[in-house]
Amino acid sequence: MALAVCLLFDPDTEHALRRLWDRLEDLGIPTLRTHTHRRHVPHLSYTVLRTFVVGEVAAAVERLPDGGPMVLHLDALGSFRRGRIWLAPAPTEDLLHRQRRVVDAVVGTGADLHRNYRPGSWTPHCTLSPRTRLTDLPRLAAAIYDVLPVDAVVDAAALVDSTTGERYALRIIP
Numbered sequence: 001m002a003l004a005v006c007l008l009f010d011p012d013t014e015h016a017l018r019r020l021w022d023r024l025e026d027l028g029i030p031t032l033r034t035h036t037h038r039r040h041v042p043h044l045s046y047t048v049l050r051t052f053v054v055g056e057v058a059a060a061v062e063r064l065p066d067g068g069p070m071v072l073h074l075d076a077l078g079s080f081r082r083g084r085i086w087l088a089p090a091p092t093e094d095l096l097h098r099q100r101r102v103v104d105a106v107v108g109t110g111a112d113l114h115r116n117y118r119p120g121s122w123t124p125h126c127t128l129s130p131r132t133r134l135t136d137l138p139r140l141a142a143a144i145y146d147v148l149p150v151d152a153v154v155d156a157a158a159l160v161d162s163t164t165g166e167r168y169a170l171r172i173i174p
Contacts, residue, residue, distance in 0.1 A: 001163040002114070003052045005061060005102050006043040007173070010069075010153040017042035017126070017152075023143050024129060028136070035130050039165025044072065044089065044126050044154070045117070046102040046174070048162070052111040058159055058168060060105040066172035067098050075149035077141060078125060083132040085140060086125035089152070095124060102174045126152070 009017065021031040021042075032040035049057065072089035079085050089095065100119045107113055115121065132140055159168040 001161060003049045003054065003057065003111075004043075004045040004160045004162060005047045005049075005057070005106065005170075005174070006045050006158055006160045007072075007154045008156040008158055009042050010155040013150065013152040014042050016147070016150060017128075020128065020144065020147055023147075024140060027139050027143060029129055029140050029143075030131055031129050032127055041160075041167075042126060043160065044124060045160075046099045047106055047117045048114040049106060049111040050114055052106070053109065054159060054168060056109040057106050057111055058170065060109050061102060061157075061159075061174050062171050064101055064105055064172065064174045066174075067094075068173055069153060069155045070094065070173070072124075072126075072152045072154060073149060074126065074152050077144050077148075078123070079132075079137075080123075080125075083129070083134070084127060085129040085132045085137075086127045087144070087148075087150070089124050089126070091124055098174055099124070105174075 021033040024031050074087040074089050076088040078088045103119055157170040157173045
């Protein structure tokens with residue numbers, strides 16, 4: 001089980017990203033829509049925690065200043081090992097600063113932060129496909145580049161249990 005501190009998108013952005021998931025699924029490329037528990041929502045994770053106490057993590061994040069909504073400019077496609085394909089937001093100073101504050105707050109609770117989410121190692125991303133075959137990359141890229149760029153509006157945040165998809169809304173946007 002893992003817990004993520006996630007930024008969530010406004011309805012228009014979420015709809016656009018879900019349409020992109022649908023387009024990829026129609027091409028036979030698996031997306032978060034059909035992955036594991038099938039309760040995924042388009043998001044960007046500030047942190048992924050391997051051990052944690054949900055209430056303590058929520059309280060620590062909600063003590064941070066409310067950064068308010070922000071726009072993430074998505075105009076790049078990326079890939080991690082094992083075929084995880086994602087959209088990359090421009091890594092603004094504000095985004096990186098907010099992520100560092102969240103990391104400091106959750107680590108302060110004693111939670112165990114996944115190494116890929118340490119400031120300096122973190123790659124901001126919005127996952128599209130968790131397992132893409134190399135042979136599918138040309139079709140995937142064509143479908144995605146038909147849609148980009150996207151100015152994605154973040155208007156909420158939540159803690160998300162990656163095992164179940166259960167979400168705990170946060171009162172602020174860190």
